[in-house]
Amino acid sequence: MxxxxxxxxxxxxxxxxxxxxxxxxxxxxxxxxxxxxxxxxxxxxxxxxxxxxxxxxxxxxxxxxxxxxxxxxxxxxxxxxxxxxxxxxxxxxxxxxxxxxxxxxxxxxxxxxxxxxxxxxxxxxxxxxxxxxxxxxxxxxxxxxxxxxxxxxxxxxxxxxxxxxxxxxxxxxxxxxxxxxxxxxxxxxxxxxxxxxxxxxxxxxxxxxxxxxxxxAAAPLRVRLRAEDLARIVGPLVAAGGSVLETEPHRAEVTGLTPDRIARIAADHDVVLTALAPVERSLEDAYFALTADAARYRTRPLPGADERADRLTEETRS
Amino acid sequence: MTAVHPLRPSGAARGDGSRVRFRGVLRSELGKLTSLRSLRTALAAVPLLIAGGMLLRAWAYAQTAQHAPVGVPPAAAWADVVDIGTHAGELAVVVLAAIAAGSEYTARAAVSTYLAVPRRPVVAAAKAVVVLAATAVLAALGFVGGAVVSAPFLSAARLEAPWSAVAGDAASSAALLLIVALLALAVGTLTRSTAAGIAIVLALLLVGPTVAGLLGAVIGVDLTPFTLTYAAPVLTALHDPAGPAALAGDAVVTAAWLVVPGAAAASALVRRDV
The missing domain is CATH 3.40.50.300 (P-loop containing nucleotide triphosphate hydrolases)
Known part of the structure; x- marks a missing residue:
């Protein structure tokens, strides 16, 4: 040892x-x-x-x-x-x-x-x-x-x-x-x-x-869900201790609750979930969360990188 | 060509009682000395330069003798021939010892060396033993070879000396080469650089007497006896022109030239990060 x-x-x-x-x-x-x-x-x-x-x-x-x-x-x-x-x-x-x-x-x-x-x-x-x-x-x-x-x-x-x-x-x-x-x-x-x-x-x-x-510890469980009636379930999820981030219309990411718990809450409120899946937690997420304040050498964004990324996203969508 | 094989248990390194032993470190250092082209070249250069220097001087005596008597006693002529061989050999010995010490650091190979043998003085001692042994053997080869190839030329110049006198000169010169090798090892270890090791030792040997002469003239004190170039040869020859009593002083001066860099190198070796 x-x-x-x-x-x-x-x-x-x-x-x-x-x-x-x-x-x-x-x-x-x-x-x-x-x-x-x-x-x-x-x-x-x-x-x-x-x-x-x-x-x-x-x-x-x-x-x-x-x-x-x-x-x-x-x-x-x-x-x-x-x-x-x-x-x-x-x-x-x-x-x-x-x-x-x-x-x-x-x-x-x-x-x-x-x-x-x-x-x-x-x-x-x-x-x-x-x-x-x-x-x-x-x-x-x-x-x-x-x-x-x-x-x-x-x-x-x-x-x-x-x-x-x-x-x-x-x-x-x-x-x-x-x-x-x-x-x-x-x-x-x-x-x-x-x-x-x-x-x-x-x-x-x-x-x-x-x-x-x-x-x-460093990367709490996130669950992605999709529901046509998303607005009806947000309140109960928050009340149950979850934190909800609406990512797109009818889509959200929930942290602080397990998929089972989310499914039960949805059932209790007669909300149909058309998708429910945990987001895979990666060591990379945990690493960045831990070392966010500890990096001695930091890179800077490349000039124009954001514009290029936006253009690429647009092209991909179209 | 470099595809890996599946991991398989070895067992070759287990259960055989293998551990670090000085004998093993010596073997390792000998292997290092013979597995680098630059070191093999330096090793070969020791006897070749010694013999070549002797041959050149003997040939010069033979050339002079064709026109007029040389006017030098045979023993003195042979001592001169051996002296030239020694100076030529010093160059190769300095390079050999400085590469042996400095190449560990210039190529960062010292990391591998000290991972295997973390007690660094053990490595330094083994390296010194190997370099000194190689220097002794190769110097002996060089002086014997040099004497053999020089003898016909000196005979032609009617400069035949007893072999015992020639052997004595060669032995004291070989001892001088060992001192030079030790100094180069110490300086190479201290500076962790082959180039710096060679430059510093050659400067001490070649420029040192001139600087001592100039400084001595300024302060009105003869500093020449304090140079390694003066003290070491007279010590190894066991003959100081100033008299037998001066030999003790020569021994102290020579020891100081070895002990001071040696102690500094040992301290740096142990204390400095690799």
Missing amino acids: IEVTHLTKRYGPAVAVDDVSFRVEPGRVTGFLGPNGAGKSTTLRMILGLDRPTSGRATVDGRAYADLPAPIRSVGAMLDTRALHPGRSASAHLRAISDTHGLPRRRVGEVLDLTGLGDVARRRVGTFSLGMTQRLGIAAALLGDPAAILLDEPVNGLDPEGVLWIRALARRMAAEGRAVLISSHLMSEVEQTVDHVLVLGAGRVLADASLQELLD
Whole structure:
């Protein structure tokens, strides 16, 4: 298990990580989310002993990473796809790592085959595409057959097959009882893979909950309904604790009530619902709700983007 | 070509008692030294430059001897030949050690290195052992090869010296190259840059004596004995023109040139983020 306790990192007056505490439990996939500059990478680097914390502590199975007798057997990490010398071959890069632990030479071939790089083992990594470099980083993380794995943006540059493979790998490793931490900005990908979510914003933990808890808390259930006699049901829905937003004539979105409850209220008032469906809640909605005030770097709307969007909507309607 | 395979259990890395051992780190560092083209080139350059420098000087003696007697005792001529080989070899050794230390950082490979071996001084010690061992072996090859190819030219110039004297010169020169390698490793580790490591060490070796001479002239004190270029060679040759008593001072100066950058590099290595 990886445990982070009151971890803080300051660069002069700037606070990159501010009193962060969490645990990465074995047997589940934990998503590590947050906007750019939230402190995710710095936190991972402090867990792995690459950066010195200003204060606080990070441990793996109760020990600091530097005190582990066989670090790559305890934690496999892929932090930076550029963390390799471009002049070295893929197999030489992995051998340099495996030799430190006295791993059998065949293990290098195994992880290269596993990640689909067996045919390019002797090619210099400087000639690799981003996806191939990413696979090599994952191969290095798997080299020690570790009890925990930390992957920073593992699907960057991967083709769809590679993305699916990473998803299966994470699920498989968690099912084997290993701790898996995946940092990513791809919400849909994270949502399909993780059991638990850690959200960092401006260096602080904004959420540390199961995926379902996070969705429930940050993005309340919305239900779309359609009724010819919509006006008659709005009052009773509000009285029952719902909040109603009329989106189009005869159509509305209700929050705060379940579809069953809405159906009963409609039946009680003799209103026929011609459509009733929950709006799927996404991690993306929850993420934006959580990090709305925590983004350090914000983009601006592109000049003229609104006009173009309006024109496109008009064209689509016509 | 890069299609992934289904995940399958390995077991190759489990249950075999594998852990970080210094022997393994040494093996890893040796592998790094021989798996980069730039480092292989630098390794090859050490004996080639030493032998080439010696050959060039010996050939020059032979050319001079065709017109007039050289006027130098054979032992001094051989010492001169070895000296030229040493200076040429210094260039390659500086490049070798600076690349070995600096390439970890210029290519960010240090992240992979320290994920595997988070105790950074262990990595630095293994790297130093490997670079010094390589320097010693290659310098020996270079001096032996240089002596073999230079001997016919020096014989032609009637400059035949006992092999024991030549071996002594070569041994002290090899020791000097080890000192230079250590300095370049320390500076490369401190600056985290191959280019800066090479530039600083070459400046110390080549420009240092000139600067010391100029400064000494200004303040009226002979600063030359405080340069590495003066102290290290006389120390490794165990012969200081100022007398045997001055050797202790040379040892202190040489140690200072190694200890100060070494301590700064060790501190930076442990304290700075990767």
